[in-house]
Amino acid sequence: MLIFENGATGRSAAAQTASSTQVDTHSIPDALLRKQPPALAEVSELQVVRHYTRLSRKNFSIDTHFYPLGSCTMKYNPRGAHKAASLPGFAGLHPLTPARHSQGFLACLFDLQEILREVTGMAAVSLAPMAGAQGEFAGIAMIRAYHLARNDLERNEIIVPTAAHGTNPATATMCGYKVREIPVLADGDVDVEALREAVGPKTAGLMLTNPSTCGVFERKILEIARIVHEAGGLLYYDGANLNAILGKVRPGDMGFDVMHMNLHKTFATPHGGGGPGSGPVAVNERLAPYLPTPLVKKTEAGYAWVTEQELPGSIGPMSAFAGNAGIMLRAYAYALMLGREGMPRVAEFATLNANYLAKRLVDAGYRLAYPERRASHEFIVTLSREAKEWGTTAMDFAKRLLDFGYHAPTTYFPLLVPECFLIEPTETETREELDGFIEAMARIREEAAEKPDWVKSAPYTMPVSRLDDVKAARELDLRYQK
Amino acid sequence: MLIFENGATGRSAAAQTASSTQVDTHSIPDALLRKQPPALAEVSELQVVRHYTRLSRKNFSIDTHFYPLGSCTMKYNPRGAHKAASLPGFAGLHPLTPARHSQGFLACLFDLQEILREVTGMAAVSLAPMAGAQGEFAGIAMIRAYHLARNDLERNEIIVPTAAHGTNPATATMCGYKVREIPVLADGDVDVEALREAVGPKTAGLMLTNPSTCGVFERKILEIARIVHEAGGLLYYDGANLNAILGKVRPGDMGFDVMHMNLHKTFATPHGGGGPGSGPVAVNERLAPYLPTPLVKKTEAGYAWVTEQELPGSIGPMSAFAGNAGIMLRAYAYALMLGREGMPRVAEFATLNANYLAKRLVDAGYRLAYPERRASHEFIVTLSREAKEWGTTAMDFAKRLLDFGYHAPTTYFPLLVPECFLIEPTETETREELDGFIEAMARIREEAAEKPDWVKSAPYTMPVSRLDDVKAARELDLRYQK
Amino acid sequence: MSFIPHTPEDVRQMLGELDIQSIDALFDEVPPELLVRDLPGLAPAMNEMEMLQHMGDRAAANFNGLCFMGAGAYEHHIPSAVWDIAARGEFMTAYTPYQAEASQGTLQLVYEYQSMMTALMGMDVSNASLYDGASALAEAVLMAVRGNRKDKTRRILVAGTLNPRYLRATRAIVEPQGITLETLPASDSLCLANISKYEKQASEGFCALVIPMPNFFGQIEDVHGLTDWAHRHQALVIGVVNPVAVNLLVPPGQWGQTGADIAVGDGQPLGLPLASGGPYFGFMCCRQALVRQMPGRLIGKTVDSEGREGYALTLQAREQHIRRAKATSNICTNQGLAVTAATIHMALMGASGLQSVAQSCFAGAHQLSQQLESLPDVERLGGAAYFHEFVIRLPVAPEKVIDEMVSRGILPGYDLGEFFPDLGNALLVCVTEMRSPADIAQYVTALSETLKNLEGAQSC
Amino acid sequence: MSFIPHTPEDVRQMLGELDIQSIDALFDEVPPELLVRDLPGLAPAMNEMEMLQHMGDRAAANFNGLCFMGAGAYEHHIPSAVWDIAARGEFMTAYTPYQAEASQGTLQLVYEYQSMMTALMGMDVSNASLYDGASALAEAVLMAVRGNRKDKTRRILVAGTLNPRYLRATRAIVEPQGITLETLPASDSLCLANISKYEKQASEGFCALVIPMPNFFGQIEDVHGLTDWAHRHQALVIGVVNPVAVNLLVPPGQWGQTGADIAVGDGQPLGLPLASGGPYFGFMCCRQALVRQMPGRLIGKTVDSEGREGYALTLQAREQHIRRAKATSNICTNQGLAVTAATIHMALMGASGLQSVAQSCFAGAHQLSQQLESLPDVERLGGAAYFHEFVIRLPVAPEKVIDEMVSRGILPGYDLGEFFPDLGNALLVCVTEMRSPADIAQYVTALSETLKNLEGAQSC
Numbered sequence A, B: 001m002l003i004f005e006n007g008a009t010g011r012s013a014a015a016q017t018a019s020s021t022q023v024d025t026h027s028i029p030d031a032l033l034r035k036q037p038p039a040l041a042e043v044s045e046l047q048v049v050r051h052y053t054r055l056s057r058k059n060f061s062i063d064t065h066f067y068p069l070g071s072c073t074m075k076y077n078p079r080g081a082h083k084a085a086s087l088p089g090f091a092g093l094h095p096l097t098p099a100r101h102s103q104g105f106l107a108c109l110f111d112l113q114e115i116l117r118e119v120t121g122m123a124a125v126s127l128a129p130m131a132g133a134q135g136e137f138a139g140i141a142m143i144r145a146y147h148l149a150r151n152d153l154e155r156n157e158i159i160v161p162t163a164a165h166g167t168n169p170a171t172a173t174m175c176g177y178k179v180r181e182i183p184v185l186a187d188g189d190v191d192v193e194a195l196r197e198a199v200g201p202k203t204a205g206l207m208l209t210n211p212s213t214c215g216v217f218e219r220k221i222l223e224i225a226r227i228v229h230e231a232g233g234l235l236y237y238d239g240a241n242l243n244a245i246l247g248k249v250r251p252g253d254m255g256f257d258v259m260h261m262n263l264h265k266t267f268a269t270p271h272g273g274g275g276p277g278s279g280p281v282a283v284n285e286r287l288a289p290y291l292p293t294p295l296v297k298k299t300e301a302g303y304a305w306v307t308e309q310e311l312p313g314s315i316g317p318m319s320a321f322a323g324n325a326g327i328m329l330r331a332y333a334y335a336l337m338l339g340r341e342g343m344p345r346v347a348e349f350a351t352l353n354a355n356y357l358a359k360r361l362v363d364a365g366y367r368l369a370y371p372e373r374r375a376s377h378e379f380i381v382t383l384s385r386e387a388k389e390w391g392t393t394a395m396d397f398a399k400r401l402l403d404f405g406y407h408a409p410t411t412y413f414p415l416l417v418p419e420c421f422l423i424e425p426t427e428t429e430t431r432e433e434l435d436g437f438i439e440a441m442a443r444i445r446e447e448a449a450e451k452p453d454w455v456k457s458a459p460y461t462m463p464v465s466r467l468d469d470v471k472a473a474r475e476l477d478l479r480y481q482k
Numbered sequence C, D: 001m002s003f004i005p006h007t008p009e010d011v012r013q014m015l016g017e018l019d020i021q022s023i024d025a026l027f028d029e030v031p032p033e034l035l036v037r038d039l040p041g042l043a044p045a046m047n048e049m050e051m052l053q054h055m056g057d058r059a060a061a062n063f064n065g066l067c068f069m070g071a072g073a074y075e076h077h078i079p080s081a082v083w084d085i086a087a088r089g090e091f092m093t094a095y096t097p098y099q100a101e102a103s104q105g106t107l108q109l110v111y112e113y114q115s116m117m118t119a120l121m122g123m124d125v126s127n128a129s130l131y132d133g134a135s136a137l138a139e140a141v142l143m144a145v146r147g148n149r150k151d152k153t154r155r156i157l158v159a160g161t162l163n164p165r166y167l168r169a170t171r172a173i174v175e176p177q178g179i180t181l182e183t184l185p186a187s188d189s190l191c192l193a194n195i196s197k198y199e200k201q202a203s204e205g206f207c208a209l210v211i212p213m214p215n216f217f218g219q220i221e222d223v224h225g226l227t228d229w230a231h232r233h234q235a236l237v238i239g240v241v242n243p244v245a246v247n248l249l250v251p252p253g254q255w256g257q258t259g260a261d262i263a264v265g266d267g268q269p270l271g272l273p274l275a276s277g278g279p280y281f282g283f284m285c286c287r288q289a290l291v292r293q294m295p296g297r298l299i300g301k302t303v304d305s306e307g308r309e310g311y312a313l314t315l316q317a318r319e320q321h322i323r324r325a326k327a328t329s330n331i332c333t334n335q336g337l338a339v340t341a342a343t344i345h346m347a348l349m350g351a352s353g354l355q356s357v358a359q360s361c362f363a364g365a366h367q368l369s370q371q372l373e374s375l376p377d378v379e380r381l382g383g384a385a386y387f388h389e390f391v392i393r394l395p396v397a398p399e400k401v402i403d404e405m406v407s408r409g410i411l412p413g414y415d416l417g418e419f420f421p422d423l424g425n426a427l428l429v430c431v432t433e434m435r436s437p438a439d440i441a442q443y444v445t446a447l448s449e450t451l452k453n454l455e456g457a458q459s460c
């Protein structure tokens, strides 16, 4: 039942309505006044509370379920970080409060910039981008600004491996670049020969994530960096997988010129059912002049915003204010709690969990896409055999997992592996939880063999069974109408 | 699975542990030191969050379900009141902070005292008692103190109607009184003749709630008051049902000498799965000298605690500090939001909902215990016919209701009505919600007629089916042991 | 406002169904002279915003600095997850779990609470909570009277080092039943003296002995000696225990040869904010033999009709809603939500976390007290070991010191003059893990300056 | 700390299963020279208590008084229920609802959000959110370029009264695609001038016109005239709308003869705290004809295999994860939780609540501006009607006034000198329903005293 269907004309959450004083609005021309109130729900406060409380219960979430969604780093989101960001001194602060009256907030941003600099091995950080994709945009826009500044005007291509996340090519397009794809080899590494052939005077840069979305560490990364740099291109690091190497390996050391981070992944801020995130960018010295504003600096007189005048090459701001401030505060709080020793432990245990899970799934009969490789913090299972033999696809396995109380791994990404599951357990899950998942996977495989139709019609225990996506797209219904 | 069963030796929510400095405790004699750590759960922070989040989802609650539990006033608990009480200036305040440094808090208590005075029609209020039962204790202790002060030493009986809540007789006993029960007539009113016979020189007082737990207004209340007073006894009002008459009828006007209120009922503070509550007492002039401490007064110099010296007759404090302060703050916030016009509306709409529900259930074939009477804010359905004809008891109906997504009404209370449902919808539920409940009740009645065994084995959709209470009591298992 | 969802159309239809013209008709059984016309003493309704602004102003009018006050309520760190989860609607807005099938969340949680509490106290049984520490002691006394079949005196001996507020409340609650409380005076060490001192009082017989641990002055009593002494006199032992201290100190189940019989206390230090005094909760544990004398709710583990594990209220025959006048107590509503928070708190802290808290408290208190002792004219009272509270004697009235320190953002402690004027200018000071070394240094500086100012003023 | 649950025994067993000796072995594919030994720039771990104390100190170092600043972010009352529910783990810690069956909560909620947003704006379609108002405008510009098939210029005309921060961000985002933004200068009235003034700029052709409502100075533009003008030039109209103001002002769907084509803005006033600038969310609505050009997620209603209603992501072929380089935008993660809060907020406020908020804002702003105009040397700029913000010219530099007022607990407004130095000592002042008559009076007093002090100081 929709909230609107709970409504009745004239009903309201009266405690939320201002004491009704008739206001004289005659200074506004009549034609510019609203004539009909919007058709919002007319409901009581209890109805609202009950409706959305009940709705929330139809979601899987970290707080309720193991959620091994590859590439998404669904780990524990510390409640303490949420509380810190919710302190009235932050939650009530207007973003345009002059810096001299918001020193506490600026200090946090500055410290976070420094922490991110340290863990990425880069020269400078801007927190401006509001999610990973915007971080990518900022990064590629900086590459563009760099080439333009050097009057290197022919470079109109961004190279991306076929395994790349969709945001990579989409970003390149948004920055006015053409996308050139290069293949990934059977062992999960980028095809270095293809790269060699692809690079040239048109190459603006290469976008790469390492470990890649194939769940393996790009072993030839130093060679790749050399190839791209020698061709005059720059190297972009998609930091979505930073959790795999946090405190163990640094993108700056691998030769990347620019990167973004997903604070909502590596730095454990909640995903919020789709957002918000935060996608800070880090750059080496070369690209520092182009960083997006705002930036915080530390001066004798205190913390201050870096002005546009100080950074004339900046690609500009990405939002009206300073980005998703509250997410930065949460990430900062999390980083404080990890500390120097805690950072590498993240990567270590994320990797341990992934490798353990991969090994045990193989024991249970599953096939890895890259069986010869170490898993990074995630790995790919391919269900093509199961699909061929029993007709049970990755989608079917995914839906059936829901019935066992586990969120499905990422399916059908990266696209190059058929019928794939990209599985990322994260470091905050216990071995017992992994064992439970393994057992469920084993059971489902048995079911698929014995009664494939049962698996193909799953799920059975969710609020709805499989939804008709075709109807959703064909008979577009995007809003409630009475 | 119990939280302990999630544990593993050496696991912990490390972010909650203080930086381990070895502390020198040699000043404490070795024999007085703890040798073995307690066997608490050893779990991670995510495990705790997930475990208790999941557990919470096994509860019915106001925020998720219609909860027409008679005598309990399960109405909407405003989130704003919760927020007000959680403000750092209240949540962080030490209870022994000198009054001159906690004026804001004292002002709230004083104002609440005044509001409660006004709505009860009494002369003075103490907020000290921590729930209804403790309010009853305070009230009866004041009656006792009153008689003792007058050297009226023979009065050792408290009269209670058979319909009274269990806390009434239990309280009388705790105050050292004998309990004398008087019957309730077929029309739901107290048997005034029996009362007349019962009263006498041994009568310390009568405990009554009006509207009674039979869900009807005690029509002869003025006569009852006269009878008790003439016999030298005092009249205690059990305020659990105040919601029925809030702002419409005042216990003080009815002739009661002393009463308690359940702030967690009438004043909408959350029940918390069993508590906390708050049970302020209100008294007329006669009993004011005996009020429990602490009390707040307003002076020229500000708000202050009334000292023991000022109130030498006080029955004393009921707790270490000032009672359930946070509940008082919530109730005060709620009272502010109701205001002068809002108070009587509570009683009016609680009564409207109850009468509507009663009428429609009768239409659906149910039988009221007091069919000739107006319902107050609650009413009794008796299922004795259903039990006799089909073998389906009130318990069976209650369990089956859960499957329909409705919490069961209070069952088997008051004890004098066989197979009873005491139903209290409260004023914050919509007509649509009531209609849904009525429909479910109608369906269940059909089921009971057609397939009684189905109803007798309900519920089917809860985390557990009916529990073995006998085993629970016989093979007592009150704690986890490895 | 009243949070009422009825539209005029709803009302019209509902009145129609009832065949009446107005809601007032529903009150026609009330004697008309009783109907109230208006409540002139009440103000018009505020909306939520106005209410919160008003409450915000009120909250801001309270002391809001560094707290070094204990005396029965202690400021500990509460992990953020505790109240985030306890305040979920499903916990916060449920009733007492009478319908077990629809309340397994609360029921299992309380079973876990009982398990944790017994582990902490080293006892056999825990109930599901009582109102607060003081009223829990009153219930313990009533329980001891019921439980000690060998005693006819209804006399309870109470350590004079018990929190005086506990004594007052207990007296108020148990005296109507003819029970007497008698205190054993403390020695100069701010602890009970050697047992031999109390033989006279014991010789008349007594039902139970109440022992605080640590006591009101923060001092650690000889619980072993006292327990064995009481047991020798065929009396029961009631321990009044701080649930954080017990992570460092011997738990009541291990006092003396056979342990205390009942342990009570206030659960506030386990995840409850100071909150102006509540809600907190009283915990109560006992030996197995006393379980049927327990007041309050008990949750038991059992199975459902399909053999699955489940939880339910049990031994309800002790309770008022079944046993009425013969119940073990009149308690009905308890402190459920506070227990919910405490359970989550204990799960998050674990034994190692609670132990480290206890150690920090101990260390911080000793740091501060040592520094204070070195101030001129400041003296520490009490001879025994202490946990996280201690008593200092000031050269001037504590009231003045408090006011001056408060103006410097510090609430320096509890003025013992209220109950113990004989101690002379005594202040009870508390340090928890929340007070950093910098806070402690700030206290020392503020106090020494304050004393200089005040003594200067006096000598003029 | 790292929130890692592994015990030494777990690690031992897991390594055993993998047949390796240490976790480091798992990193043996990494070129050894890349392995980091230490991160000396980082501090040791804090526990949660220490972190919260540190953050508490930082939070306390920010301005914390009465806020009269708007300029794109507005302090409104947020009903307490909003974040209590939005912060439930099930909403807060879920991912994007890719697995529809396990995400019906979020999916239905966003469908409701889309319904509310379209109702509020009078438009056909709403997406599920973009990052913020400014970046939403950038996406709207890109969408207009895709959607206006008749235009080849890639020129966008932008009202010079638009929030300059929106203009900057939009420029940064759209310029790499060769789109140019040109501003139509404002008249002295702080509104756009009569259309005729801009015919020259229009004559070269343009793709879309961006109209703010109210504009950055709080003034109400002639949206009807501007919309029809743009449409006459075959350009699309992009409205940049305040979602609270639109409860009083004509919604973009009803601008001119046929309504705006795209409406965007920042959803912050709908239940999001100021929060130092975010997370807020950008909303975007459009006409039905443009739906396939929409960036961002869309939730559609459909049925499951048993015919039950359900909700799912739809038209995903527009999005990067399907369409990759040809997607309508690169956006992936959006501002889901902010939308969750806004949806609950709108449900609680309802049309009547939002309207009363808009009215209070309007009334309060007019009250304050009238009182300020009567101060000597204070002048209000701008000729048109205004909503809840207005511009005053001060006799001294706003910076000094701000500092002085802040020391009196008031943030008096936004210094327009940053972007509009020509306006000369201009301050943009905002009043929402949160500012009571007493607050307004306090402002007036503080400002008049401040000016006296500063002018006195200057004249010395």
Ligand SMILES: Cc1ncc(COP(=O)(O)O)c(C=O)c1O
Residues within 6 Å of the ligand: A071, A072, A131, A132, A133, A134, A165, A167, A168, A209, A213, A238, A240, A241, A262, A277, A278, A279, D331, D332, D333
């Ligand atoms: C590999 C990769 N790159 C980029 C992104 C985009 O990040 P965001 O969703 O924060 O825009 C994601 C997120 O899903 C990702 O997994």
Ligand SMILES: Cc1ncc(COP(=O)(O)O)c(C=O)c1O
Residues within 6 Å of the ligand: B071, B072, B131, B132, B133, B134, B165, B167, B168, B209, B213, B238, B240, B241, B262, B277, B278, B279, C331, C332, C333
């Ligand atoms: C009629 C009646 N009296 C007294 C009480 C006792 O109140 P409390 O539970 O707050 O102690 C109740 C509560 O259940 C009740 O319904």
